[in-house]
Structures are given as C-alpha cells and as structure tokens.
Amino acid sequence: MRDWLSFWNAPNRIYVNDRHRDVHYRDVALEIRSLVSSPAATVVDYGCGEATAAHLVAQACGRLILSDGAPAVRDKLTARFQDNPRIAVRAPEEVAALPPGSVDLIVLNSVAQYLERAAFDDLLAGFRRLLAANGRLVVGDVIPPHTSAATEIAALMKLAWRNGFVGAALLGLVRTLFSDYRALRGKLGLSHYTEAEMLDALARAGSRRAKRLLRVGTARMHGACFAVLHGPRLCPTLRRSASG
C-alpha cells in the first residue's frame, strides 16, 4: 500500500465485525446529530467512511453531504443511501466546489491523523470558505502524541463489552498485529497533534473561537481533542459547553 487513501479504498478489517462497525457508526452519527443546529442545516461529514447510520443524522438536518476520498467507500455509500433524498454522496473535489458560505456544519472525525499537516491546513482553508457565517467545523478523534496502544485497546474492549462482541474484539486485536493497517502505520505514521497545535491550526485557518470539547462519546473519539471552529465571520457563543 502506498498511502492511507489506498488503504481505505481497499477492503480492510479495521472493524472486528459488522456489529463493531455498526455500533461505531451509530455512536458517531448520534454525536454528529447532537451538533446539528437546525432542521434546515446543511451538514458535511468529511472523510465519513462507511457511515452506516448516516440516516440518523439526515433525520435531523435539511441536507447531509457524505464525502470520502476513497472511491470504493463512496460507491458503498451511494448504494446504501440512494433512496434517501436528504443524503448526497460527493467526492472531495465536489465538496470543494460548493458555493461559499453554504454549509452550516462540517465534521471531520478520525481523519486528521491520516493527512499530512500541509494537506490538513489546506483542507481547513477550504472549509473556512464553505462555512456559513455562523457555521461550525468539528474536528474529532485527533490523536495526541504518545498515545499508547493500551489506550486504543482499552477503548475497543470497552465498546465490545458494552455491545456484546468481546470475543470478536480479542480476535481482531490478534489480527491487527499482522494487518496492513499496522504495517502502514509503521511506514507512514499518523499525524499527531497536541491540543495547542490543533487549536493553532484552527486559528491559522481563521477561527477566533476554537475550543476543546471535553465530552467525547464514542470509542473512536477516545483520547480525542474535539475542537470546534466557528464560522469565520461570526462567532456566536458556544452552545455546547465543555461539560456537554
């Protein structure tokens, strides 16, 4: 595998089974839904992955744009949601071409670690252009430096325990030792950010009110810096406080 997008574009065993995948995406969808500010809102879930519970977000907003850089992921999303009139599946370049100020909420969850820093900065600049005056960007599952494997294993086992797939999770952990994911992580690494570095990147992109949210709900948001970038021109007071 040459790069992370090739990894995500190919079949992978990142979720230990369908139950793991579905409870993960259900939890992510519920988190995103809680951030939607109005039933008319346009929401972009960028680097959305399989987003198997995206309909839960679509129920709460006017339009949900699912975007992923991997064409194979987009094909699956299109097949899954073709009958949902509120959901559109778009390539990143199609998102970049949306009219300025046309998006109320952009979510980037568990994606920043797969982007080089310069690419992340470019993405933030593009998001700034897309956000409506009071729009928000939420960046979730940002991995701080020195996050230990034990933290990730504990998060998986907690999710597995709560959702009844402990056996599959243990098997998945063994499989991970020999996986493409582990090999690629060793070769390419991930982009890590301290809270200060993430807030600085958001500030450079024009945020005057980026802030860490301490309430993180899902397993994949474990240990995450969950930062918020308000729309560039108007910065209303955060409605969600750090205590959620």
Ligand SMILES: C[S@@+](CC[C@H](N)C(=O)[O-])C[C@H]1O[C@@H](n2cnc3c(N)ncnc32)[C@H](O)[C@@H]1O
């Ligand atoms: C770990 S998954 C996260 C999926 C989902 N957001 C979640 O919270 O579980 C990372 C996703 O980001 C996508 N991705 C990686 N690099 C990307 C890029 N440069 N542009 C758009 N999507 C990208 C991958 O294809 C993959 O589906």
